Amino acid sequence: QAGPVRIAYIDPLSGFMAPVGDGGLKQFEFECERINAAGGVAGGRKLEVVGLDNKLNPQESIVQLEKAIDQGIRYVAQGNGSSVASALVDAIEKHNARNPRQAVMYLNYAAVDPMFTNDKCSFWHFRFDADSDMKMSALTDYIKGLPDLKRIYIIGQDYSFGKAVADAAVKMLGTKRPDIQIVGNELHPLARVRDFSPYITKMRAAGAQAVITGNWGNDMQLLIKASSDAGFNVPYFTYYGGGLGAVAGMGKSAVGLVRQITEWHANIPDIGMDDIVRSFKAKHRELDYYYYRVKVMFDMLSKAMNDTKSVEPRDVALALEGMEIKIETGMASMRKDNHQLIQPLYISTLSENVKFDVDNTGLGFKTDIRIDGPATSMASTCQMRRPGA
Amino acid sequence: MSAKSQAALTLSKVTKNFGLAEIIRSVDLDIPAGERHAIIGPNGAGKSTLFNLISGAFPPTSGEILIDGQSVGGTPPYQINRRGLSRSFQVTNIFHNMSVYENIRCATLWALGHRYVFWRSIAGLRDVSARSEEILELIGLAPVRNSPAGLLSYADQRALEIGVTIAGGAKVILLDEPTAGMSAHETERAVNLIRKVTEGRTLIIVEHDMSVVFGLADRISVLVYGQIIASGPPAQIRADKKVKEAYLGEEAV
Amino acid sequence: MTGASTFKTLLIWLGFAVLLIVLPMVFASRTSLTLMNIIGVWVVFALAYNMLLGQSGMLSFGHAVYFGLGGYAAIHMMAAIKSQRLGIPVAALPVVGFMAGMAAGAVIGWFSCRRSGTPFAMISLGVGELIAASGLMFVSIFGGEEGVSGDRSAGPEWFGFSLGPQINVYYFIAFWVFAATLAMWAFTKTPLGRLANAVRDNPDRVAFIGYDPQRVRYLVFLISGGFAGLAGSLSAVNFEIITPEKLGALNSGAVLLMAYIGGAAVFFGPIIGAVLISLMQSMLSDFTKVWQLYLGLLFVVVVMFAPYGIGGIVAQVLNAVRKGELAEKLPGWLMGALGAIVAFGGAIMAIEMAYRVREGGRPFTAFGSAFPHTALSSWAIAAGLIALGLAIVVVAVRWRRRGSLGAALRLKEVAP
């Protein structure tokens, strides 16, 4: 009974996107140890993360989910890829309906297709990252203030998240900056492109003055690398410009050009995160502390478990709904109506002379603006069905 | 040309070129049903090529080939086979990984009307089993029925080659050097076998062993450089001066 | 077929059925049910694949296409059952999968079966990549990256048999595994099945016994596609999702691996391969992070030393038993096996230690003693084991070749 509470981490641990999944796992383990060191959950029980490789494939994720359930695991975390998330939401819904006594809870830390907190919302799903619409809304607000920008190119990965980013960009720019011309709107296959130079050629030919991209993982790294190789130095508005390897790929030429929208970055001054960042770095030389939201997630999860003195997903889920805690960047609250976490967001730019760099490059991000949590909140179409209700 | 009506096989002005090389040059041949016809000629004369044309391995460049009076030029080998013409090969050409019995059994299927059947057990096809047994007896391979064909001795493989050729019960049989590589004794056995299995059918045989040719054939055609230079009963061929020069040599058998 | 052998065959099938029924009673845990369901799917797929590879000599690098399309057909049907309230029970979906796989085979085989050998293999590779890529493009059919999900608990139930509980899914799969295996086995006993063998051996000759070898290939391709589709639909029902990946090269490669390792030359070979590799996939990964390396090693070793796969070895042993030669051959075999085990042990040790060089972790432990990767001695032991094992294997092979153990141990062969 007093064994550890295990969380299955289902993400790519092999293949093209393995580095991202691997990096995430390291941070999960790090947070886990932090919670355990602070006394664990629900009366001293430990948390444990079990890494399961889904090869970035939805069906393989189901296999891994089955495997986790077979081992008696009741918490599942995943982030890399809304494609996978979609399968997991479905599968967990069905599993929980068929096996109400073994219900499983799904902690989404990065899959940001808005549908999971809208049409496809689920009682068992909680998202700790701002969805792509929330982020795009912030980005386009920012672009609104850049009157010189007239020609924008959108490029993304060909799957639901990439499409969601593109659609949101087109729609929001259309209302906020109708004068901006979208000179390209391109989707490329997910995790398959090796050389982005043809795409760069195209962007240049289209006369793009800036690029919006939701690319992540190696797709981000290679895109930026090809861009800087070709000397195509335009601003990039990104979701994951600070993600693993991206800055290493772009190098100095990208300073001042690459912007990202995140819930946090290491150079937000004086919020008391420095020690954590340093101790993570001490442990993993080649990685950076990146997923602040995972910390938030663990904090909320352990609070829910401690408050309810239960590790039963159903109890924990009910406790999480509407939970509000204070975090380093401000306040975080879990919306009850759609299970979307509301937290402050930051737009930041790649700069030199920073306290904490990225990818050991000497470069790091500096805040352009901070958006307060409530300002990011958006309407939801979610009709939450709670068990037994 | 009234003989044509009863000819089992007719070739008229058949020509075959490989690139620029003319291998078969306007060959005319009429083989009445039931005849045992031998084709002889020096190496490279085009005998195997002629067989290839007749059996559909490749189409003639020009000219016509008729089986039972119907043109077959240009049709694929399996259709020619279905018309009742079957051939053997100079180089043994059997199903090496299948048992002797399976080799024969597969060769009987089409003729017995069992086409591409996949809803009936092959073991349940009585006619097939009966025919296969019969052929197996005939070619004397019943004792080795279950060994893979590839492991048979050379002579047995040649016998199987003949067995596969005749199993479908074709009316016209083409044998390409069936006794090549056999000893005198085996050759004798093979000739007897050939005689037996082609009873009542039309046989066309290519051979270099003159004892076989003269012992077996009703009529002989001599092919030299793609042309038939002589055609007639054995005695006439043996006496033919042109043939001696081109093929048999002075001290013929 | 004689009466005795008919009876024996009957007995074997009966035993198979009983085994399928009893298995979940012995291995009742959720985990083993999950595993057995996966194995069932692979068994059907590998057998279907082997209709091509083993029985007709057609090497395909794209058979996952039919598996995947069968799966998609089933999942869309599942959705239709739910949304349109069709009166079709989900348990009958494999029929849909079969037909879809067969239809796809009919279209693709129509041009690909005109070629044989390497060109056929290459076409299958190309078509596989093409279809897999279209899978990502035609979102309304294939669902893009996220695939298409379904719900197997919809629709009418047959005799109160619902597909919700896992045990029911097991029996559903077991039923179809049995039916499909039986059907595929029976196929080998039909005229077309035999002609497929003939085409494998010597397609040119087939044309001269009245059959069109292309046609034979085509028909086998169709049927094989159908069973692959059936397997795909089983997978669809089991996982309730299917993604474009399942149409692709990895899946095609996996089934090839199973059929070959299991043994393409014997009917039951692919079953062995499917069971073994599925087990490795799910169990081995619990013990070691580098289990795929072991799988690769196994594959290479099989290709090199057991070209007829494990099924071939089994057949050889059975043959020896039947001929009463077991006593004579067993010592040599055992010795070979021993050598292989020792060498493999050494290899495992080396691999595990190599893994720890990069990733760190607790030292590799075997038989109660730990072998730290930092100690030279551990590496020496690993190398020694490999060398020793290989030496034993070499001696065993020579033993067989030279007839006596004494001769096998002599370095250079001399006149007797």
Add this chain to the structure above:
Amino acid sequence: METIVFSTLNGVLYGLLLFMLASGLTLIFSMMGVLNFAHASFYMLGAYVAFTLGSVTGFWVALILAPLVVGLFGAVVERFGLRHVHKNGHVAELLFTFGIAYLIEEIVKLIWGKNPLPYTPPPILQQPLFTLWGTHYPAFRIFMMVVAIAMFVALWALLKRTRVGLIVQASLSNPHMVGHLGHNVPLVFMGVFAVGCAMAGLAGVIGGALLVTDPAMALTLGPIVFVVVVVGGMGSLGGAFVASILIGLIQTFAVAVDASLSDLLARFGILVSNRSDLGRITLAQVAPMLPFLILVLVLIFRPRGLMGARES
């Protein structure tokens, strides 16, 4: 104009990279009849070895050494593996190399880990050689083209001008007989395989620095290289060259051209709603599958490939 020039450059560059791989594969195939599935894996090894060696010796030494190491490894694979599989026929050989490909990937992961390596060209070659319309063209890319063309010439000479070529070709149909004539067939086979692998290794040294060096690099390039070899005509070096450039260009232009499939179809009078799946697809999206489309079409309509001498 700009687009055309750059797409051509990019296309030729990509094509030449493909050719560097295809040439070794062609060599091995035309001489040994082995369709080496592991070829791209030797390419990957080239990159990894060059990275490791290069960190000690510098890029230029690694450029020479890494292919040698990979070639040596190839020789070992031939000597202790492929040679024994040969007697079991082509399918077995193919499967063997398939297994080797799998193994190499796993071994690379074991030794170098799963993450991409920071393997980059040496600084001098990173500088732009020229700048057109504001786009830099790095010297490394031109360097790569030079190496590829040199490989083409060297290989051509080897295949056409030497007895080794004859011996190996003869051994394809009947190795025993070649041995009876006094030629050391196994040695020649081993040599050919080693040279082929070394060439793949050389391609890797360059390709790894140009693109990415990670364990998936073999898998992504492998199938395309097959396409090149088959489309060009198996065993034909000239064909491989033409096919490489062709596929390089097609793929690059498909990305560069901003057209959707419905535009294209409209040209042929076929109207597709651009709300349907088919209508939404852009040419750029189709780009990765074009090589395979070409492969299938070529195999259907001209099975011996563009310049191949014989089928299969």
Add this chain to the structure above:
Amino acid sequence: MLEVSQLHAFYGKSHILQGVDISIGGGEVVSLLGRNGVGRSTTVKAIMGEVAPRGSIRFKGWEIAGLPSHRIARLGIGYVPEHRDIFPDLTVRQNLMLGMKDARAEGRWTIQGSLDMFPNLAARAEAPAGVLSGGEKQMLTMCRTMMGDPDLVMIDEPTEGLAPLIVRQVGELIVEIARRGVAILLVEQKLSIALDISHRVYVMGHGRIVFEGTPADLKANEAVRKEWLEV
């Protein structure tokens, strides 16, 4: 020159050669006769190293049993196999070139000389050898082996499947080979040729040599012919 003693060979389990003893002197023409399947081809293959031999095979004083074929060939043994193993994809000329052990090592035989001797081959010099007829292939195989300038050639059933005229040509070629001082081990079915051109004959039966002597001896020995040759 060649000294074979107690040669054994196996195919799998079957013991094909059960102690064969043969010796051939320099420039000697020796025939190896026997029924089908007694192991004559196997003997030749064992000497050539294509079948694993047991026992002793000495050539020019060296023990060659167990050497790889190419080394045996390089010591000076030529081999013309039973089934005319030409290289079908190479041209006739390339086939001949391959016969040479080194690029410029023409000895008693030259490419041109061979082509001159057989106009049929000359006409097809640049054609792939695969399209040659059976007889042409046989000629090519023999010429190709001679290009390596062996001191001993072993010819397995050269007249199989040949037209009578060509059989004569082959006979002449063999005589020509002998005339140039090359020792010959001839495996033949056609007794007349073998007896005409051989200095000595061996008769094989059941994997052993059952008779050794001159052609005249054999002609005189009815019993051996009846029992082992069935003529």
